Amino acid sequence: xxxxxxxxxFHFLRPLWLALLPVILVLWWSxxxxxxxxxxxxxxxxxxxxxxLTVGRGGAGRLRPVDGVALTLALxxxxxxxxxxxxxxxxxxxxxxxxxxxxxxxxxxEAGDIAPSRLERGKQKIRDFLDLRAGARTALVAxxxxxxxxxxxxxxxxxxxxxxxxxxxxxxxxxGAAAADALALAEALLAEEADGGVGGILFVTDGIDPAxxxxxxxxxxxxxxxxxxPDGARDRGIDALGLPVxxxxxxxxxxxxxxxxxxxxxxxxxxxxxxxxxxxxxHWLAWPAAALLLLWFRRGWTMRWTAxxxxxxxxxxxxxxxxxxxxxxxxxPDQQGRLAYENRDFGRAAELFVDPLWRGYxxxxxxxxxxxxxxxxxxETAEAAFIQGMAHIKSRGYRDGVxxxxxxxxxxxxxxxxxxxxxxxxxxxxxxxxxREAEDTGExxxxxxxxxxxxxxxxxxxxxxxEVPEEGDGPGLMSTEQWMNTVDTRTGDxxxxxxxxxxxxxxxxxxxxxxxxxxxxx
Numbered sequence: 001x002x003x004x005x006x007x008x009x010f011h012f013l014r015p016l017w018l019a020l021l022p023v024i025l026v027l028w029w030s031x032x033x034x035x036x037x038x039x040x041x042x043x044x045x046x047x048x049x050x051x052x053l054t055v056g057r058g059g060a061g062r063l064r065p066v067d068g069v070a071l072t073l074a075l076x077x078x079x080x081x082x083x084x085x086x087x088x089x090x091x092x093x094x095x096x097x098x099x100x101x102x103x104x105x106x107x108x109x110e111a112g113d114i115a116p117s118r119l120e121r122g123k124q125k126i127r128d129f130l131d132l133r134a135g136a137r138t139a140l141v142a143x144x145x146x147x148x149x150x151x152x153x154x155x156x157x158x159x160x161x162x163x164x165x166x167x168x169x170x171x172x173x174x175x176g177a178a179a180a181d182a183l184a185l186a187e188a189l190l191a192e193e194a195d196g197g198v199g200g201i202l203f204v205t206d207g208i209d210p211a212x213x214x215x216x217x218x219x220x221x222x223x224x225x226x227x228x229x230p231d232g233a234r235d236r237g238i239d240a241l242g243l244p245v246x247x248x249x250x251x252x253x254x255x256x257x258x259x260x261x262x263x264x265x266x267x268x269x270x271x272x273x274x275x276x277x278x279x280x281x282x283h284w285l286a287w288p289a290a291a292l293l294l295l296w297f298r299r300g301w302t303m304r305w306t307a308x309x310x311x312x313x314x315x316x317x318x319x320x321x322x323x324x325x326x327x328x329x330x331x332x333p334d335q336q337g338r339l340a341y342e343n344r345d346f347g348r349a350a351e352l353f354v355d356p357l358w359r360g361y362x363x364x365x366x367x368x369x370x371x372x373x374x375x376x377x378x379x380e381t382a383e384a385a386f387i388q389g390m391a392h393i394k395s396r397g398y399r400d401g402v403x404x405x406x407x408x409x410x411x412x413x414x415x416x417x418x419x420x421x422x423x424x425x426x427x428x429x430x431x432x433x434x435x436r437e438a439e440d441t442g443e444x445x446x447x448x449x450x451x452x453x454x455x456x457x458x459x460x461x462x463x464x465x466x467e468v469p470e471e472g473d474g475p476g477l478m479s480t481e482q483w484m485n486t487v488d489t490r491t492g493d494x495x496x497x498x499x500x501x502x503x504x505x506x507x508x509x510x511x512x513x514x515x516x517x518x519x520x521x522x
Contacts (some may be wrong), residue, residue: 013082013280020077028070068292075289079282086279097200097222097262098137098153098193100186101126104205105142106177107169109228111206114248118228121248122204123164125226128255129202130157134344139189142167143182145174146506148499153189166491173503179208180215183223190221200262202226208237217242224261226254334358341365361387369395382412389421398432401425 012018103126109119130138140150140160150167151160169175183201190199200222206229208216216223224244229235231247238245244261246254331339337352337359346366353359356378363372369391376384376391389404405422408415 009085011084013084013278015081017077017081020080021074024070024073024077028066031066032064072289072292075285075292079285079289082280082282083285084278084281086281098139098190099133099200099202099262100139100141100189101129102141102143102179102182102186102201102203102205103164103167104144104177104179104203104207104228105167105169105172106144106206107175108206110169113230113233114228118206119168122226122228123167125248125255126164126204127157127161128252129258130160132252132255132259137193139186140164141182141185141189142172143178144169144172145176145178146172146499146503147178147182147185148495148502149185149189150495153193162491163495166493166495168492171492171496171499173499177205177207177209177212179203179205179212183212183215183219187219187221200224202258202262204228205238207235208241210237210240213237213240222262224258226258337362357381357384357387360384364391364394367394373400380411382408382415382418385411386415386418386421389418389425393421393425393428398425398429402429 103122105119109117109122111118114121126140137153137155138157138160139153140163142148142150150163154160182203186201190201193199201219201224203216203223203225205225206227208225224246225238225241227235227238227245227247229238229247244258246257246261248254333352333354337349337354340346340349340352341358341362346362350359350362350366350368350371353362356375360372360376360379363369363375364387372391373388376388385404385408389401389408392398392401392404402422402425405418405425408418409422412418
């Protein structure tokens, strides 16, 4: 969080405790004044002897025991007031800002004034951006005369890389620079995210049509531009945007700047989320207060601290002895798990968490879906059922996912995303069962082969199997994997065909293609 945002968000949860600060200040001043007055009493002593016998003369500015006590009490009062500057992280929302990268795939991007070309350098910057974000949810949109979703939201950057490599101007259905259309697609992708559609949009382009400037400037998302222009080159549309524009650099300074802008905008949006409570940061003040207590071990600084220290130690003793390390003296297992979770070490977090809800969610983020479902069986909340539903869907247990989402809705009908995910899971189950019926060839079961097993609890259709011939048995039938291995199609060819189909569908049914009809919004 940058300094400006920190100052904007900083406040106290329990400000009435701040009323103790003037009291502490008055007590400190009165004790220090009386101590100074006592030190100056030397009636009946000759001036030359008083000067020789007085220790610390002129040392009114020295640290005294009362200084440490007053500062410790002030820190305690500030901690009791509950300083905060951030919201409690929502375990069901991404901790990194979701982002949509919008790449201009136009003939001008093939210029070689930025080696090897503007387009190839832009692709390199996007790969660097993906690496820097360490698996945060990211989507890719490409545009020229038309705009297309290349890869929807994904946490796996490896999925995006081959499609990114296949983008070139010759695969785009139309020539142009429809940045506004690309913006609309990016906003639609962000609107589907579980955290309320808040995120960022990064345009990687060498120019913006002035006609598209109003649309980009009025976007409700955090839009930034990576200008793929050589030093000294300008673009009228980019200059008129009024948005953060980062020039391309030989190193990763541009990408880090964009990531900082994106995270700052995402943090600001989270601060404005009134549904999430503020995170109490009082524990941060415990460390300096504890350090000040060490001064009381100096001779003459005890100030009857022994009884207080004994009481503090008695209250702070752990219930059971632990030998896991020094960190266990200061942080609970759940606090250690939280630190591991925030560092995206989900496996370690799952080992540390004691709270079953957080442990189940860490297991889910680590990909241990079955274990997550088992752990969350102990928690009878809508959140737990929702995570179980997502775990079932990830492991292709679609019917179990439907049941979990039904449980989440039953426990809390207004739980964010539960009703929508329930409907989507039901569609998946219906699709699988329809597919079974459509592929019912009447083949006998039991032919030893690669068997594709999908969720078909309703028993609609039969389990279709494909016989894999043994070596030397002749051509025979091929498995799905063998058939796919025979297909030799470049990613660019696939994207060209897909974009052409989407463009043709848009021309023939513009309302549905633009999301104006019911079918286009699903």
